[in-house]
Amino acid sequence: MSDYNMSHLDELEAEGIYVMREVAAQFERPAILFSGGKDSICVTHLARKAFAPARIPMPLVHIDTGHNFPETMQFRDDLVAELGVQLIVGSVQELIDRGEVTEEKGFNASRNRIQTPTLINTIEQHQFDACCGGARRDEEKARAKERFFSHRDDFSQWDPKNQRPELWDLYNGKHQPGEHFRVFPLNNWTELDIWNYILRENIAIPSLYFAHEREVVRRDGQILAHSEYLNLRPDEKVEKLQVRFRTLGDLTITGAVESDADTLEKIIGEVAAARKTERGGRMDDKRSQSAMEDRKKEGYF
């Protein structure tokens, strides 16, 4: 007879499934924030396991910057079809067209910042009271204190100094009208846990995560994918490199790494040996020491 051991991935999965079920039980209109990245794919996988054999009882919400990798979009549509869930798209372009947000200009212009009003707009329009995301506490120091059920006021703001205490696994989702929660079932996972889980569960992920040849531009120590949305500086040139992406965000800000890791096993080897955090490749975090904390207060993911 076994001595009832669980591997750490078993424990993290059990916790994540528990959190997804609490969301379904406690909220009227929950949703999963789906970016097409590996973390939100894992959240979706946990949801699938949490509610099997039923369908996932909440829609996937994609905040679309318009600057997407085509591979991510195809992946998203295939997954939605396979799961038989509803897809809701919040379009940054529509907000720009309506004049509700202003696009950044210049060489480092990105639509990352104006994703936030688009997300808030989508939440209000659909009256979501819980949005499950793939953020993890190990990603960035402002996230180390994040709750599983993270309260947002009626302006979608996060108040890091006034968070609800969270004890045992008793998650308090009670809220006033207009307020909502961000829910983070992967809080206790690390990047390496995610990859090991993807391997163990044989979860499909976009091809961009695997090493491939791509036209890229080197900028400020980063490797950015060349695309029609990237404004080239005069001294910059496009080159072809063997790269892969460690995170998938907006095309204009997601840094690639040079790599020949073309299988999950090789990626795991690479991540285990990595000497830079995965967000180290993201221009949006580099703007200041507190860049993430500032954006989270405004209602960022």
Place this chain on the structure above:
Amino acid sequence: MEQGLLRFITAGSVDDGKSTLIGRLLYDSKTIFEDQLESIEQASTQRGTDGADLSLLTDGLRAEREQGITIDVAYRYFATPKRKFIIADAPGHIQYTRNMVTGASTADLAIILIDARAGLLEQTHRHSFISHLLGIKHMVVCVNKMDLVEWDEGRYNEIVDTYRSFSSRLDIPDIRFIPISALQGDNVVDRSERMDWYDGPTLLNHLEHVHVAADRNLQDCRFPVQYVIRPQTDADRDFRGYAGRVAGGVFKVGDEVVALPSGLSTTVTSIAIGDKKVDMAFPPQSVVMTLGDDIDLSRGDMLVRENNQPNSSQDLDARICWLSEQPMRPGTRFELHHTSREAKAVVKEVVYKLDINTLHRIEDDLEIGMNDIARVRIRTAAPILVDDYRRNRATGSFILVDPGTRLTVAAGVIYT
């Protein structure tokens, strides 16, 4: 063999070297990344600190960086080939008792830091008592800053003896002592060459091997129903599954079970994790069970065994920690959240408050304010299904939610 997860709490203030200890664990286990190290080296230079101040790694929020204190529980992660670790990094000052209670609620083990120069302080008692109150069964007392007492064995033994005589009053079965220097790294990850009189394990070595799986309750079958799964699809039109996390005991397919509060008996016909069928379920697994009979069962109910049932009671004898900045108003009707069940509840009586530095009972001032720990009697509007917290943390714990603000205002443990 992988050891699974170890969740532990470190309590203490900046002066104890707690942040330095965590920084050391992360640094020596190669968890700190180059860009994080660059970032803290830059910040250390700006502040005029010599070398990389490892404590900057753990003090994340801007207010903390500005004030130089830790004001909330922060969670840190590291792994070795043997185990994955989750650190709940809690502030140690008395005004942050509620944060330590929060961090301790999910911890298997607590690290208590003692400054070798200062010996036991009030906060040593406080942190040890909170660990005991929250049911932590393993404690590691690190006698830190041994470099500042010339690595003196006599001083170390003196502190160990004093702590032992204090801790005999607490119910913590496994207490271990380790002399360390977090700043210089002695006995944290690497064995010290300057304290050859100590022949026990290093801190990391102990954390890797401490056995916590046996702390789970595998005797008393408890399955709080969290969510009912009814697919409503053509393929599974008649499927009705009960989803939840096993809170105690081992459930096997074929077992006779009793549904509470209805008292109806039935059998477990299948257990699944996702779409994979399994033979049994044990804590803390999240599973779906199907039952042999179509009985009335929903969120908040519990599956148990006929001959081993929890107490069904409306009167609770509990220790609570008050978490809210607003003091407790007598007579407030709270929402009590216990497993997946909610019930209206009132605090009928404050029996005593505890001075958590001296462990003395305070009976002449029964006002409950933030960070207070008190023994209370609670009456609920409907019976809830409880076990003694010392026997089962999942079915022996609850929170109180203010019905107006919807905030979590208190956390409680039940003694039966």
